[in-house]
Amino acid sequence: MEQQRLDKIIASTGKWSRREAKELARLGLVTVDGRAVCSVEEKFDPEAARIFVNGEALFYRRYTWIMLNKPAGYLSATEDGRGKTVLDLLPRELRRQELFPVGRLDKDTEGLLLLTNEGGLAHALLSPKRHVDKVYYVRTVGRLTEEDRRAFAAGMSLEDGLQCLPAGLEILAAGEESEAQVTLREGKFHQVKRMLAARGKPVTYLERIKMGNLPLDRGLSRGAFRFLTEEEIAELRVLV
Numbered sequence: 555m556e557q558q559r560l561d562k563i564i565a566s567t568g569k570w571s572r573r574e575a576k577e578l579a580r581l582g583l584v585t586v587d588g589r590a591v592c593s594v595e596e597k598f599d600p601e602a603a604r605i606f607v608n609g610e611a612l613f614y615r616r617y618t619w620i621m622l623n624k625p626a627g628y629l630s631a632t633e634d635g636r637g638k639t640v641l642d643l644l645p646r647e648l649r650r651q652e653l654f655p656v657g658r659l660d661k662d663t664e665g666l667l668l669l670t671n672e673g674g675l676a677h678a679l680l681s682p683k684r685h686v687d688k689v690y691y692v693r694t695v696g697r698l699t700e701e702d703r704r705a706f707a708a709g710m711s712l713e714d715g716l717q718c719l720p721a722g723l724e725i726l727a728a729g730e731e732s733e734a735q736v737t738l739r740e741g742k743f744h745q746v747k748r749m750l751a752a753r754g755k756p757v758t759y760l761e762r763i764k765m766g767n768l769p770l771d772r773g774l775s776r777g778a779f780r781f782l783t784e785e786e787i788a789e790l791r792v793l794v
Contacts, residue, residue, distance in 0.1 A: 556599075558597060564584070567612060579594045619790075620780070623778055653671050668768075680741065688738045694732045694750055716748060719738075
């Protein structure tokens with residue numbers, strides 16, 4: 555990998571700023587491959603060098619990918635004056651890494667949300683041309699029917715002008731309150747809610763449970779997160 559300045563490598567972890575890295579190096583608390591490095595202007599290969607900061611081994615990630623089990627009440631944004639954002643659920647060192655949500659979930663929608671600082675792959679995953687499925691669990695008022703399923707499969711044109719690609723609607727339970735699984739290949743504003751409202755079945759609960767081949771980790775409590783594995787990231791790259 556291309557060599558980078560030591561302060562940039564250290565700051566990329568989010569645990570220390572470049573200024574803090576400079577001070578730690580001045581105090582002799584930064585070592586690279588077993589030797590103390592006093593100047594953070596020196597360059598190293600971050601994937602090959604063994605870097606320790608204040609006795610702690612530095613784990614370098616070129617890009618960070620996080621799976622968050624989003625709770626209701628948080629906005630899918632990096633900052634917003636209207637309320638708390640999903641970044642408020644992360645520790646300080648991750649908030650420093652310029653992460654952003656891969657797509658959006660409504661404030662009251664829960665479930666799988668990816669956060670990253672890798673722009674190219676994130677935008678590719680969201681492109682309708684890539685046909686990366688987004689799968690949702692939904693509860694509605696009213697009985698879902700086979701006619702609703704066919705309307706989703708045909709692609710819907712809503713009264714407000716929204717043109718929807720063909721989508722999947724798998725009815726899990728039908729009654730006064732129905733349950734279903736909805737699969738989209740796009741992610742337009744409030745799309746699931748608008749499509750079901752157009753069928754006279756307003757949504758009472760919505761949760762994203764899968765993106766591409768990546769399911770929501772049910773070991774994550776609501777509001778918790780984990781890093782994606784290298785295998786999971788590789789699978790996302792295969793999708794696009």
